[in-house]
Amino acid sequence: MSTLVFLEHHGSQIQRGALGVLGKAAQLDPDTSGVVIGSGVADAAAQAGKFGAKNVYVADDAALEAPLPQPRVDVIAQLVQDKGFDTVLFGASVLASDTAAGLASRLDAGLNWDLTDLEGSGAGLIGKRSALGDSIVVDCGWSSPIKIGLVRAGSFDPNESGGDAAVESIPANVEDFSTKATMVDQTKEESSGPSIDEADILVTGGRGLGSPENFSILEELAAALGGAVASTRAVVDSGWYPYPTQIGQTGKVVSPKLYIGAGVSGAIQHKVGMQSSLTIVSINKDANAPIFEFSDFGVVGDLNTIVPQLTELVKARKG
Ligand SMILES: Cc1cc2nc3c(=O)[nH]c(=O)nc-3n(C[C@H](O)[C@H](O)[C@H](O)COP(=O)(O)OP(=O)(O)OC[C@H]3O[C@@H](n4cnc5c(N)ncnc54)[C@H](O)[C@@H]3O)c2cc1C
Incomplete structure (x- = not known):
């Protein structure tokens, strides 16, 4: 060889x-x-x-x-x-x-x-x-x-x-x-922290966030954890978050050490992009959401309450 x-x-x-x-x-x-x-x-x-x-x-x-x-x-x-x-x-x-x-x-x-x-x-x-x-x-x-x-x-x-x-x-x-093919222009995406392909920790937002502005609470959690923010197709299609962050069949396939999903239902097309993550944690207000079937830890509740609390806990732990 x-x-x-x-x-x-x-x-x-x-x-x-x-x-x-x-x-x-x-x-x-x-x-x-x-x-x-x-x-x-x-x-x-x-x-x-x-x-x-x-x-x-x-x-x-x-x-x-x-x-x-x-x-x-x-x-x-x-x-x-x-x-x-x-x-x-x-x-x-x-x-x-x-x-x-x-x-x-x-x-x-x-x-x-x-x-x-x-x-x-x-x-x-x-x-x-x-x-x-x-x-x-x-x-x-x-x-x-x-x-x-x-x-x-x-x-x-x-x-x-x-x-x-x-x-x-x-x-x-x-x-x-x-x-014959030449590069006409190249634009660098403004971002801080790792990309979703590289990050060990991904905090993923779904349609349950309710608005694009609400992604700020996930960005705070990702920053506290040293991870990156990812998204679902429903979010990207709504123009709430950029396409390069989409996980799934028509997005990226990722295997982070920790995947945290907030307001993500766990549709099969999303699952194929993240199910090989080492640890999957899901926050969803619907106890019957499909994502709980393949999560290691599940929190049933409102992400608007739980995500900021989680961020505070992480920050307190880090000191
Ligand atoms: C050909 C094809 C390809 C596709 N490719 C992809 C792909 O690559 N990636 C992808 O992600 N999808 C893909 N999809 C779309 C997929 O089928 C789902 O529609 C999509 O994943 C759903 O996204 P979501 O989980 O954000 O939204 P939803 O399915 O609408 O789920 C939102 C979740 O948020 C929860 N929620 C609502 N409010 C709150 C709250 N306040 N607190 C906590 N939880 C809350 C709800 O209970 C719900 O479970 C594809 C579909 C097709 C047909």
Whole structure:
């Protein structure tokens, strides 16, 4: 087995999801390498050795600055061919998903996506994938010589093992057709704290909040806990909270350590996006709300009373 992990970076930081995948891959294959692709990425590349990479390949070129998938497909495909990698792993994100799909097509390789765990190595590598609304876990293998895997956000925590990677520059050979798409504009979402893909703690608001203004009580709780605020589709469709915070079938699939739902009914389309959370706590005034069926702790009551009390308790505990 020779494994390559795509180390997506934002600014000088490699994304937590990618570092988690790197750590898991290094457990299965001590020869795991990482690849960082972008412009001015030397600092980002230097971090990767601490998280399990034996080698880090760096394609650093102004032509790679925009976070577009096709140039990344070109660089990774070339690297896989030059170094003979048989497995390429990605931590799921919009960019990683597009790049993984393009790479699978380019290398005629099998792509298993939404993996929540990895086992074995070499030809015996197995990806674990939830199916049928997350009610069963399926073992996925690959029949192609090159295996590509896209791992669900939050599946693995980064493991800082303190190693030191050998960093090697690689060429940024971009195909003509890969330059046809250009980045017209890029807007950074104003936010404080972690994104919902990265946060260990998610405080999720549903339609039971009653108004967009009421999200402020969840923001206070999330801030006290050091987490992020997420939402349901009903909330997003009503324009109460931004789409990137939506959990579920048509939103993001997340696995935080703690999920707190306030005024969330627990519809199946929401459940498939959060049921692999380690601990699920629900606050709902309806004792028969479906979310209580898959919650570890349930509070039956009015969120307008309970959420502020919870925030005060957390603040008091933290001192
Ligand atoms: C094809 C398709 C895809 C979908 N994809 C998604 C998806 O990705 N993500 C998603 O979330 N949904 C998705 N949905 C929508 C989903 O079916 C539900 O409609 C939605 O999840 C409901 O959101 P909610 O829990 O916020 O609202 P509701 O179902 O209206 O629930 C509100 C809850 O708040 C409780 N409540 C009300 N007031 C209070 C109070 N004061 N205190 C405490 N509790 C209170 C109520 O008892 C109720 O349980 C999809 C639907 C379809 C058809």
